[in-house]
Amino acid sequence: MGSRHRPLNSVLIKPSGPDCNLGCEYCFYLEKSELFPQNTLHRMTPEIQEETIRQVMQQSGDSVSLGWQGGEPTLMGLDFYKRAIELEKRYGHDQSVGNGLQTNGLLLNKDWVGFLREYNWLVGLSLDGPEHIHNRYRLDKGQQGTHQRVEDNAKMLLDSDVATNAMCCVTNYSVNYPDELYAYFKELGLTYMQFIPIVETDKDDPGKAALFSVSAEDYGKFLVRMFQLWLNDFKEGKPTTSIRHFESVFHSYVGFNSPECTMMKECGPYVVIEHNGNVYSCDFFVEPRWKLGNIMHDRIINMLNSKKQQAFGAAKTLLPRECRICPWLRHCFGGCTKDRIKDPQDQRRPRFCRSYKMFFELADPVLRDWAGQWTTRQAEWEQSRLSGRTYNAFDDFLKK
Numbered sequence: 001m002g003s004r005h006r007p008l009n010s011v012l013i014k015p016s017g018p019d020c021n022l023g024c025e026y027c028f029y030l031e032k033s034e035l036f037p038q039n040t041l042h043r044m045t046p047e048i049q050e051e052t053i054r055q056v057m058q059q060s061g062d063s064v065s066l067g068w069q070g071g072e073p074t075l076m077g078l079d080f081y082k083r084a085i086e087l088e089k090r091y092g093h094d095q096s097v098g099n100g101l102q103t104n105g106l107l108l109n110k111d112w113v114g115f116l117r118e119y120n121w122l123v124g125l126s127l128d129g130p131e132h133i134h135n136r137y138r139l140d141k142g143q144q145g146t147h148q149r150v151e152d153n154a155k156m157l158l159d160s161d162v163a164t165n166a167m168c169c170v171t172n173y174s175v176n177y178p179d180e181l182y183a184y185f186k187e188l189g190l191t192y193m194q195f196i197p198i199v200e201t202d203k204d205d206p207g208k209a210a211l212f213s214v215s216a217e218d219y220g221k222f223l224v225r226m227f228q229l230w231l232n233d234f235k236e237g238k239p240t241t242s243i244r245h246f247e248s249v250f251h252s253y254v255g256f257n258s259p260e261c262t263m264m265k266e267c268g269p270y271v272v273i274e275h276n277g278n279v280y281s282c283d284f285f286v287e288p289r290w291k292l293g294n295i296m297h298d299r300i301i302n303m304l305n306s307k308k309q310q311a312f313g314a315a316k317t318l319l320p321r322e323c324r325i326c327p328w329l330r331h332c333f334g335g336c337t338k339d340r341i342k343d344p345q346d347q348r349r350p351r352f353c354r355s356y357k358m359f360f361e362l363a364d365p366v367l368r369d370w371a372g373q374w375t376t377r378q379a380e381w382e383q384s385r386l387s388g389r390t391y392n393a394f395d396d397f398l399k400k
Contacts, residue, residue, distance in 0.1 A: 001112040002238045010270045011056055012283055017042030017275040020072040022104050022146065025137045026198050026212045029071060032286055036276065043076065043313070050087055051234040052273055052295050057091035059301040065098040069283065074107040078165075085119055090332065100124060102167065104138070106146060107154040107225070113160045123156055124194070129181045133174045137212060153186070158189045158231060165244075166190040171199045172211060177216045178225040184340050186241060192243040195226065199342045201350055209343040216351060220358030227363050252331045253371040262336045268313030271304050279303050281312040284338035293355060320349055334355040 018032040019042050044052075066082070066088075081101075088097055101116065102124040116123060126132040127150050129215075135145030149199055155166045166185045168174070174181065185193050226243060231241045239301060246262035258264055269322040272280045277295035280286045290312055292303040303309065316337045325335055332350075334340070339351035350356075 006269065007302050008056065008060045008064065010067065010195055011052075011268055011300065012069055012272045012274065013044075013052060014065045014069055014071060015044035015073055016071045016075040018071045019075055020070055020104070021075065021124060021140065022072065023139055023141050025139070025168065025198060028200055029286075030221055033290075035286070036274075041134060042201050042275045044070075044080075046083070047277070048277045049080070049084065049293060051277070053084060053087040054091045055096075055295065055300045057088060057093070057095070059138045061301065063098070065100065067102065069102040072104055072107075073101060074103050074112070078112055081115065084323060093126070098122065102126070102191035104146070105143055105150040106140075108156065113162055115176070116157070116162045117160050120163070123162055123164045125150070125164055125190070126156060126167045126169070126362070127151070127190070128168050128171075129177065130184045133177060133181065135174045137169075137171060144225075151336065154188060163192075164190060164195055165192040168193065168195050170195050170214050170219065170222060172214055172218070175214045175222045178222050178281045179229065181242075182226060182229045191241040192244075194239065195222075197339070197352060197355075199339050201342050201344060207344050209345070213343070216354040217218060218360075220355035222358040223355060224362050227359065231366070241268070249331055249363075250367055250370060252365045254374050263331070265317065265333045267315040267316045267337055268304075268309050271300060271309070271359070275299075275396055281309055282338075284336070284400075285312070306339070322349060326357075328356055328360045331360065353385065 012018055017036060018029050020027070020030060023030070024301060033040075050235070053066075053300065053395075056066060065175060066084075082098070088099075099119065100122040104126045115121075126138070128138055131145065131147040132149040135262070136148070138146055143220060152164075154164065166188075168185070168309045169183060170289070181195075182193075185191070197214050197219050200210045202208050202210040219330070223245070227246060230239065230243050246260045248263050260350050261267060261269060268281060271292060272283045272286060274280065274286065279292045279295060279298070279300065281290040281292060291299070292306055292308055316334060319329075319334050323329055335352050335356065336352045343351055368388075
C-alpha cells in the first residue's frame with residue numbers, strides 16, 4: 001500500500017464510546033473511558049452523527065460500509081439508528097451502503113429486530129458458546145451470567161431472518177472446546193462464525209499477558225481442529241458453514257487481498273470514529289499517539305490517507321527475519337499488530353506465529369487445490385465475459 005491513495009470503503013463508529021452494560025473480564029475497551037474523563041456518560045451528539053454520516057457518504061465511492069460498535073452501541077437507543085438511515089439517504093449518491101451492528105445482544109427486542117431486518121443490517125452477535133463457556137468471562141455489571149439472555153435473542157434474530165454472525169472470543173478456557181463450540185453454533189443456526197483469539201496485558205503484572213489470553217500452541221490446535229470440523233461438514237464439495245478466518249486466508253491463495261485486516265500486508269484500511277468525533281487509526285489503538293483528528297474539523301478521506309495513518313499501516317511490516325523468510329508470510333503477514341505488543345514477554349515475533357504454522361501445515365494442500373480450481377473457474381469467467389455473460393467468479397467459488 002505505502003503512499004497509494006486509499007479509498008474510503010469502510011468506517012468503524014463507536015457512538016457510545018467505551019460504555020457498556022457488561023463487565024467482561026477480557027474486554028480491552030472499557031478502560032478507554034480514561035480518555036474522556038470530562039463525562040461519565042459517553043454519547044454521540046446529533047451534530048457529530050450527522051457530520052460523520054455526511055462525510056462518509058460524500059467521500060466514499062460506489063459502496064461503503066459502516067460498522068457500529070462499542071462498548072455497546074445499542075445503548076444509543078433505536079431512534080439514533082433510525083436517524084442514521086435517514087442521514088444516509090439524505091447524503092448518499094446512489095451508492096451501495098452496508099450497515100453492521102456488533103452487539104452483546106442484551107438490549108435487543110422485537111422493535112430492534114424489525115428495524116435490522118427492514119434495512120438489511122448485518123449483526124455480529126457476541127456469543128462465546130454454550131453456557132459454561134460464555135459465562136466464564138461474559139458477565140453483567142452484577143457479575144451474573146448473560147448466556148441465556150443472549151441465546152434467546154440470537155434465536156429471535158434468526159427466527160426473523162436477520163443476517164447474524166457469531167462473534168466468539170477464544171480464551172484460555174474456550175480454546176479447549178472446538179468441537180463443542182462448532183456444534184453449538186451450528187445447532188443454534190449461527191452458521192456464520194468468527195473466532196477471535198484473545199490476548200491482553202495483565203493489569204496486575206504488566207510484564208506478562210493476562211491469564212485469560214490464549215496461548216499460541218493452544219490456538220494452533222484450535223484452528224487445526226476447526227478446519228477439520230469445517231471440512232467434514234462439506235456436502236458435495238460445498239461448505240455448509242462459514243468460518244471467516246479460513247475464507248479470508250483463501251483470498252491470499254488466489255492473489256486477492258484478505259477482507260480481514262488481520263491477514264493484510266499492512267494495517268489501516270479504515271478509521272475509527274469515537275463518540276466525540278475523534279478519529280483513530282484502529283479500534284485496538286484508540287490512544288493519543290494514533291489520534292488522526294476530529295470529524296468536526298478534518299475530512300475522513302484526508303485522515304485515512306495521512307502520513308500518520310500510513311506510518312501506522314507500515315508498522316505491521318516490521319517483522320523479524322524469522323518471519324521474512326517464512327513460506328507462510330504471504331498468507332498471514334504476521335497476524336494482527338496488537339497481538340505482538342500485548343504480551344510484553346515476546347514483542348519481537350507475532351504472538352500466534354506457531355498457531356499459523358500449525359494451521360498452514362494442515363490446510364495448505366487443501367487451499368492450494370482450491371486455488372487451482374478457482375483459476376479454472378476464472379478462465380471460464382473470462383470466456384463467459386467474452387460471450388457477453390458476466391458473473392463474479394470469486395464470490396461464486398467461495399459460495400460454491
